[in-house]
């Protein structure tokens with residue numbers, strides 16, 4: 001929390017371009033899974049850079065993060081988007097009932113978590129059956145094998161997987 005609080009002033013300037021490339025890869029893998037009825041969760045939403053990519057297509061978008069300072073930026077980012085809400089929560093203990101969201105995203109978050117498989121299971125818990133869970137694995141932290149082990153440990157089916165040299169993460173779209 002403290003480490004990310006410290007990045008709040010420069011996060012967008014330093015990381016926006018890198019993150020946008022991951023969003024693009026993820027949304028291509030998702031195709032038309034998000035529609036006007038969809039509830040979308042962005043776990044570890046940071047400054048909310050992803051909101052603009054889904055808010056217009058979805059019914060509701062919820063961003064959660066552990067860092068209060070990044071969430072304040074996310075609130076600004078949500079700005080006039082009336083269907084976007086943010087709250088402080090731990091990715092391992094999401095304050096939502098089972099099977100609530102149609103799509104759950106976690107961009108560049110798993111490398112922060114003590115047990116990435118457990119975090120992924122928590123994302124799976126709040127996703128609807130047949131919904132989508134999208135996670136990325138930072139290549140600096142996860143070898144391809146390690147990341148695949150994390151994905152496979154949850155039993156989620158891989159719908160799309162992107163690994164190219166322009167991305168600092170693997171991007172996985174999973175079916176819940």
Ligand SMILES: C[S@@+](CC[C@H](N)C(=O)[O-])C[C@H]1O[C@@H](n2cnc3c(N)ncnc32)[C@H](O)[C@@H]1O
Pocket residue numbers: 001004015019043044045046047048049050064065066067070089090091092106107108109112113
């Ligand atoms: C590299 S940033 C990615 C932010 C955002 N997903 C993006 O695409 O720009 C990692 C984010 O994970 C958040 N984070 C770290 N540990 C967390 C936890 N236990 N629960 C929720 N969020 C966490 C950080 O505060 C930070 O916003």
